[in-house]
Amino acid sequence: MLRYRGKKKVLDKVKEFDAFSKVPDEYVDSTPVGGTFSVITFFIIMWLVYSEVSYFLDSNLVFKFMPDTDMDEKLRINIDITIAMPCSNIGADILDSTSQSVFGFGELQEEDTWWELTQEQQDAFDAVKYLNSYLREEYHSIWQLLWKKGHGSVRATIPPRKNKPNRRPDACRLHGVLTLNKVAGNFHITAGKSLHLPRGHIHLNMLFDDTPQNFSHRIHRLSFGSPANGIIYPLEGDEKITSDENMLYQYFIEVVPTDVDTTFESIKTFQYSVKELQRPISHSKGSHGVPGVFFKYDMAALKIQVYQERENLLQFMLRLFSIIGGIYVIISFINSVVLIVRTGLLSQTDPESMRNSKKALNARPAHASSLETNPLLVTPDLNVPLDLIKQ
Numbered sequence: 001m002l003r004y005r006g007k008k009k010v011l012d013k014v015k016e017f018d019a020f021s022k023v024p025d026e027y028v029d030s031t032p033v034g035g036t037f038s039v040i041t042f043f044i045i046m047w048l049v050y051s052e053v054s055y056f057l058d059s060n061l062v063f064k065f066m067p068d069t070d071m072d073e074k075l076r077i078n079i080d081i082t083i084a085m086p087c088s089n090i091g092a093d094i095l096d097s098t099s100q101s102v103f104g105f106g107e108l109q110e111e112d113t114w115w116e117l118t119q120e121q122q123d124a125f126d127a128v129k130y131l132n133s134y135l136r137e138e139y140h141s142i143w144q145l146l147w148k149k150g151h152g153s154v155r156a157t158i159p160p161r162k163n164k165p166n167r168r169p170d171a172c173r174l175h176g177v178l179t180l181n182k183v184a185g186n187f188h189i190t191a192g193k194s195l196h197l198p199r200g201h202i203h204l205n206m207l208f209d210d211t212p213q214n215f216s217h218r219i220h221r222l223s224f225g226s227p228a229n230g231i232i233y234p235l236e237g238d239e240k241i242t243s244d245e246n247m248l249y250q251y252f253i254e255v256v257p258t259d260v261d262t263t264f265e266s267i268k269t270f271q272y273s274v275k276e277l278q279r280p281i282s283h284s285k286g287s288h289g290v291p292g293v294f295f296k297y298d299m300a301a302l303k304i305q306v307y308q309e310r311e312n313l314l315q316f317m318l319r320l321f322s323i324i325g326g327i328y329v330i331i332s333f334i335n336s337v338v339l340i341v342r343t344g345l346l347s348q349t350d351p352e353s354m355r356n357s358k359k360a361l362n363a364r365p366a367h368a369s370s371l372e373t374n375p376l377l378v379t380p381d382l383n384v385p386l387d388l389i390k391q
Contacts, residue, residue, distance in 0.1 A: 037338075041331040048323050056316045059263070059308035061147055068257050068303040075182045075255070075270070075299075079108060080175040080221035083189055083293070084115040084214045084241075087172035091193040094178060096185035106178040112169035114161075115216070121158050125218070128157075129237040136232055147230035147262060147306065158220065175221075182299060189215075190292030215249060216241045217293055224297075225269035228260050230306070234274050246281040249293045257303035271304075272297070 083090055087110040117125065135146070174189065191213050219238045240249060252275045260267050281289050 037331055037335040041327060044331075045324055045327055048327065049320065052316070052320050052323065056311055059148070059310050061144065061262075062305075062307055062309055064305040064307075065302050066305065068299070068301060070257070071182060073182050073257075073268075075180045076225055077178050077180060077187070078221055078223045079178070079187070080173070080219075081189070081293075082113065082115070082171055082173045082218045082220065084171050084216040085191075086169060087112050089213075090172055090189055090191055092174050092187070092189045094180070094185060094187040096181050097183045098181060106176060108174050108176040108178070111173040111175070113171050113173050114165055114167075114169055115171035116165075117158070118161055118163070121161070124158055125220075125237070125239075129239065132232065132234075132237040136234060139232060143230070146232070148308075184296075184298040187295040187297070188292055189217075189294075190290055213245045213291055214242070215247050215291060215293055217249070222295070223270075224255050224272060225258075226267055228258070228267050228269045229262070229265060230260070231258065231269065231271045233272070240278070242278075244280050246291045248279055248281050248289050248291050250277040251275070251293075251295045252277070253295060253297040254300055255297050256300045259303065259305045261305070261307040263308060 077094075092108055092110075135142070139146070217240055219235045221233075222235045223233045235251065253272050254274075255270050255272045258269050258271050260269060279287055279289075281287055281291050
């Protein structure tokens, strides 16, 4: 039996036991190039891991079209419009394709006001008008921000007047919510009050033939269904001003049912597109019609489903590991090329240093290498008989 009486402690000898052989320090050539590439590799891998994790936590928006079969659903229309005429001179009405009066499902409130806004009100309306115009024009570049980050259309919230003008109101604000049948319809504002009949209605506009008519209008709100993030209502923040007393404004609206199921909300609502037409009414010139503001809406046959889907976890892990391994291999290859070029340049510019480095590596004793590479060798006890050691 051998006893160890070396100078090193037992714990230090245990630490020398290793299943993987280590390269001795004498054979390791530390260079600033290798350290620099190690630092660069670390930061590149960390940045790529952060990017991949952020991309995995994010989601893809899917827009799916399908036939709209929910015919029993009701259509809610939100209205807030200001007309540059007193409420006593105009009438608002809405009919659908079933020729039923839908004011049984709601009623619009008429509020006398003034067409000219205060500076505070004008600034608020101009800000919303500019922002909604920007969202409509730049929608294709910021659509993901609108749907994923919870930013929807901005409505024109006009602050109340602090000082009322010392004159009679010259404008009328029509606002309210109507619940309609989910069919095509026509909402219009013309001169004269409406009179409902069994098969429709008429406007008593012949009583206002001698009254100046000004159908300049501001649309503070015109939407269908509940407000939802990501949906822009094109007519909100719109303003039309005219000096013609016989102007006809027509808006042709295509309403599209939309089911939204995203991180922020799950809701059934509607979005719409619009085409505008305005022309002066002149029977002598062949331009017939009734002056006023007309919103003719129709329902689309298809509906849109908007939902989010995420990437598979296994695909994410495989892509992450392949990126890390690829970066490591590429950086190692670049490091080897740089070291070869560096060695070649040093051998030409400073051959003396290269020879000294080679001599220092070759001057290492052979027995030291055998002892360090074989940690199981121990120093024998000098008191043990030589023949016992040989056994």
